[in-house]
Amino acid sequence: MRVTRSRAAALAVAAIMLSGGCGGGSSSNDGGGGGKGANAFSVALTEPDHLTPGNTSSDYSITVLDTLFETPVSIDAASGKPVMRAAESVNSTDQKVWTIKFKAGQKFSNGEPVTAQSFADSWNATAYGPNGWTNNYYFANIEGYDKLNPEKGDPSTDKMSGLKVVDDTTLEVTLTAPFSQFPITLAYIAFAPMPKAAFSDLKAFDQAPVGNGPFVLDGAWEHNQQIKIKRSPSYTGERAAKADAVTFKIYASRDTAWTDLRAGRVDLMTTVPPASTGEAKKLLGDRFVQTPDGTMDYLGFPTFDKRFASADLRKAFSMAIDRQAIVDAVYDGAFKPMASLLAPLVPGYRENACGEACTYDPAKAKALFDQAGGFSGTLNLWFSNADPSYEQWMTAVANQLKQNLGISDIKFRKIPAADYLSTLRQRKEDGPYRNNWVMDYPSPQDYLEYMWGAGNRMGWENKEFDDLIKQANSAPSLDASLPLYQKAEDVALADMPMIPLWNWQNQVGFTSRLSGVNVTPYSKNLYTISVKQG
Amino acid sequence: MRYAAQRLAQAIPVFFATTFLIYAMVFALPGDPILALAGDKPVPEQVLAVMRARYHLDEPLLVQYGRYMLGVFQGNLGETFTGQPVSELLQDRWSVTAQLALTAWIFELAVGIGLGVLAGLRRGGAADTAVLAGTTFVIAVPVFVVGYTAQIVLGLNLGLFPTAGTDEGWPGSYLLPGMVLGSFGLAYVARLTRTSLVENLRADYVRTATAKGLSRRRVVGLHALRNSLIPVVTYLGVDFGNLMAGAVVTEGIFNLPGIGQQVFQSIQLQEGPVVVGVVTLLVMIFILANLAVDLLYGVLDPRIRRARA
Numbered sequence: 001m002r003v004t005r006s007r008a009a010a011l012a013v014a015a016i017m018l019s020g021g022c023g024g025g026s027s028s029n030d031g032g033g034g035g036k037g038a039n040a041f042s043v044a045l046t047e048p049d050h051l052t053p054g055n056t057s058s059d060y061s062i063t064v065l066d067t068l069f070e071t072p073v074s075i076d077a078a079s080g081k082p083v084m085r086a087a088e089s090v091n092s093t094d095q096k097v098w099t100i101k102f103k104a105g106q107k108f109s110n111g112e113p114v115t116a117q118s119f120a121d122s123w124n125a126t127a128y129g130p131n132g133w134t135n136n137y138y139f140a141n142i143e144g145y146d147k148l149n150p151e152k153g154d155p156s157t158d159k160m161s162g163l164k165v166v167d168d169t170t171l172e173v174t175l176t177a178p179f180s181q182f183p184i185t186l187a188y189i190a191f192a193p194m195p196k197a198a199f200s201d202l203k204a205f206d207q208a209p210v211g212n213g214p215f216v217l218d219g220a221w222e223h224n225q226q227i228k229i230k231r232s233p234s235y236t237g238e239r240a241a242k243a244d245a246v247t248f249k250i251y252a253s254r255d256t257a258w259t260d261l262r263a264g265r266v267d268l269m270t271t272v273p274p275a276s277t278g279e280a281k282k283l284l285g286d287r288f289v290q291t292p293d294g295t296m297d298y299l300g301f302p303t304f305d306k307r308f309a310s311a312d313l314r315k316a317f318s319m320a321i322d323r324q325a326i327v328d329a330v331y332d333g334a335f336k337p338m339a340s341l342l343a344p345l346v347p348g349y350r351e352n353a354c355g356e357a358c359t360y361d362p363a364k365a366k367a368l369f370d371q372a373g374g375f376s377g378t379l380n381l382w383f384s385n386a387d388p389s390y391e392q393w394m395t396a397v398a399n400q401l402k403q404n405l406g407i408s409d410i411k412f413r414k415i416p417a418a419d420y421l422s423t424l425r426q427r428k429e430d431g432p433y434r435n436n437w438v439m440d441y442p443s444p445q446d447y448l449e450y451m452w453g454a455g456n457r458m459g460w461e462n463k464e465f466d467d468l469i470k471q472a473n474s475a476p477s478l479d480a481s482l483p484l485y486q487k488a489e490d491v492a493l494a495d496m497p498m499i500p501l502w503n504w505q506n507q508v509g510f511t512s513r514l515s516g517v518n519v520t521p522y523s524k525n526l527y528t529i530s531v532k533q534g
Numbered sequence: 535m536r537y538a539a540q541r542l543a544q545a546i547p548v549f550f551a552t553t554f555l556i557y558a559m560v561f562a563l564p565g566d567p568i569l570a571l572a573g574d575k576p577v578p579e580q581v582l583a584v585m586r587a588r589y590h591l592d593e594p595l596l597v598q599y600g601r602y603m604l605g606v607f608q609g610n611l612g613e614t615f616t617g618q619p620v621s622e623l624l625q626d627r628w629s630v631t632a633q634l635a636l637t638a639w640i641f642e643l644a645v646g647i648g649l650g651v652l653a654g655l656r657r658g659g660a661a662d663t664a665v666l667a668g669t670t671f672v673i674a675v676p677v678f679v680v681g682y683t684a685q686i687v688l689g690l691n692l693g694l695f696p697t698a699g700t701d702e703g704w705p706g707s708y709l710l711p712g713m714v715l716g717s718f719g720l721a722y723v724a725r726l727t728r729t730s731l732v733e734n735l736r737a738d739y740v741r742t743a744t745a746k747g748l749s750r751r752r753v754v755g756l757h758a759l760r761n762s763l764i765p766v767v768t769y770l771g772v773d774f775g776n777l778m779a780g781a782v783v784t785e786g787i788f789n790l791p792g793i794g795q796q797v798f799q800s801i802q803l804q805e806g807p808v809v810v811g812v813v814t815l816l817v818m819i820f821i822l823a824n825l826a827v828d829l830l831y832g833v834l835d836p837r838i839r840r841a842r843a
Contacts, residue, residue, distance in 0.1 A: 129580035224791035
């Protein structure tokens with residue numbers, strides 16, 4: 001009897017499952033966002049790490065924070081120049097002491113007024129070492145930063161002396177050295193304000209931030225599932241939201257997000273996988289948009305290793321690499337080969353700054369290589385396992401070096417992602433290594449000084465370069481600084497301690513429900529998107 | 535009962551040994567997780583020191599482990615690098631994986647045994663050949679191929695199931711991933727049932743039962759099948775643990791925010807507390823599943839029950 005009964009139960013379960021299958025299927029084609037007809041849409045996202053502006057540099061977090069907060073300025077996509085947002089003006093006579101005037105009458109979504117003090121509080125908290133926030137370093141050039149981050153022991157103060165609140169709408173910022181790019185940096189999310197209410201419980205604020213942006217959180221952050229936002233009733237700025245609400249749907253894999261976009265279950269994604277480029281072009285037509293990104297891939301040399309000390313040898317490597325062929329094969333032509341140390345969207349970018357040294361020419365490369373004395377021994381190529389495409393293009397690079405320069409003994413050093421940066425930091429690499437740079441703000445300084453300046457990974461030292469950067473930083477205006485940065489770029493390229501390879505592209509795809517999509521390298525601009533009705 | 539208590543007592547040293555081993559392994563992973571979190575940007579020493587102290591990464595292995603175990607017994611499983619308590623994280627994620635594993639398990643149990651019986655009773659027939667060929671195919675194809683194919687064909691093209699996510703809740707959102715996850719086990723269950731049944735149908739006691747004039751239905755259902763299910767039950771018991779642990783790929787494809795996804799992310803980030811917490815729970819599930827299997831033997835085969843007493 002027992003057996004018969006359990007078999008009946010099994011059959012019943014099977015029957016439920018089959019009927020459930022039909023039921024589940026019929027409801028599977030709803031619109032991605034808040035249902036059909038609603039003026040709401042959904043965006044595919046990866047789980048953010050934090051939602052405190054000072055404590056995240058992740059693009060996913062910034063996508064959300066950009067809707068919840070308003071920074072003093074934002075960047076105009078066409079010119080790469082700052083546009084005033086929360087600020088009314090940013091001025092300086094000596095590039096060292098800056099006066100920021102904020103617009104009057106702005107409010108946080110909890111009703112608290114946005115004042116110069118809200119900005120000072122937020123910046124001080126981020127710069128305060130014991131908080132351990134990610135964006136700490138962005139305040140290193142403000143006077144008094146070192147007091148908040150002493151080499152040893154606890155800091156004696158939690159306020160930077162370089163921040164002076166003059167009145168409710170005026171903040172005076174004193175830098176440690178003249179820095180002409182300061183207004184551009186104010187577009188970065190770390191420079192957003194925080195309300196007084198945040199500081200009573202910073203942990204709770206990280207889960208449910210209160211900002212001054214065009215949207216506010218709608219309900220709790222459902223980790224690994226979704227974050228809902230709706231239009232802020234208290235927002236008075238120029239980025240007023242067109243849609244009523246947005247849902248960020250969280251995906252662990254962008255391939256899955258892409259499948260969901262095709263099924264109409266999510267409306268917008270900004271990271272269509274490079275491997276799906278062809279399919280996206282075919283399926284979405286003009287709803288698939290490729291825009292240049294600030295991120296670039298490089299191949300760095302350990303110049304502290306004698307075998308790589310010759311600039312001619314390094315140039316020979318650069319000329320032996322067929323960038324276009326690799327980009328076509330590995331990234332379906334989506335990435336753009338580079339002959340510059342700067343990404344195309346950065347003011348001061350010159351398309352062919354590198355010239356011959358970044359042009360594929362196997363014959364010249366071989367001649368230069370022999371002239372520099374060639375290379376003996378094993379050539380180790382270093383990269384991390386963070387993305388499978390790294391090994392693919394490194395394999396292509398290895399083959400080209402083998403064919404064009406005749407280096408026969410090439411080995412891969414594939415390092416776990418978590419270990420890669422500390423390996424480089426300890427200078428364990430004994431051969432060319434893969435590196436990329438993610439732009440923080442569109443200034444040549446962001447690329448040149450951090451990647452090539454003092455204490456760089458390559459161990460490259462050049463006084464002329466350092467001096468030019470210093471001069472450019474203290475130039476009287478943004479425009480006046482550009483020629484100096486370009487000169488510095490020329491100095492670096494002539495020595496080529498690091499080879500520029502290619503520039504990443506943003507691949508945006510969206511469903512036919514949306515209009516007004518305007519994703520730029522600086523912002524996803526979700527506020528401009530509206531939902532077609534009917 | 536005494537047997538069950540004994541088995542549970544055995545679980546205690548297993549618990550300590552596994553947690554320590556896992557903790558040591560995560561500890562031994564090369565690299566600096568805090569530095570890796572910062573990416574390519576410069577980080578002041580002060581910030582690094584604060585973060586290391588916050589997660590006790592600056593202490594020796596035994597102290598770290600001791601601190602962790604002390605926390606566990608006070609109900610504190612530590613927190614992730616993003617500041618979320620591990621216990622809260624597990625609560626959120628555990629139910630997703632449990633629902634997925636249960637769906638997969640019911641699927642392989644019901645359909646697997648059904649197909650096995652069908653094939654076993656018609657040995658050499660068309661149904662038998664079809665089941666054998668079909669299951670061979672399923673075993674041979676890697677799970678991510680099955681997963682993506684099912685997602686594209688059944689989810690995207692035919693629209694029978696949601697493509698990904700947990701929007702529809704149980705069962706809607708879990709049916710397709712459950713079937714994909716259970717397909718491998720299903721093939722095994724079907725083959726095991728078939729072989730076992732074919733063997734038992736030729737046994738003396740079955741012939742005796744038939745000779746006594748019992749109906750075919752009763753001979754197969756009560757006598758042959760009951761004995762044939764012993765190896766199948768063993769497999770199903772162990773496999774429930776496997777399903778829980780093996781959900782990494784399926785959860786990834788179908789974007790189910792479960793345990794498997796979490797373990798994968800946490801190993802990459804070297805989040806010791808999360809990895810240890812999850813794997814310890816998995817170990818406990820394995821132990822309990824095995825215990826349940828042992829107890830079930832007695833129900834299916836009285837000889838085993840008596841031998842123990």
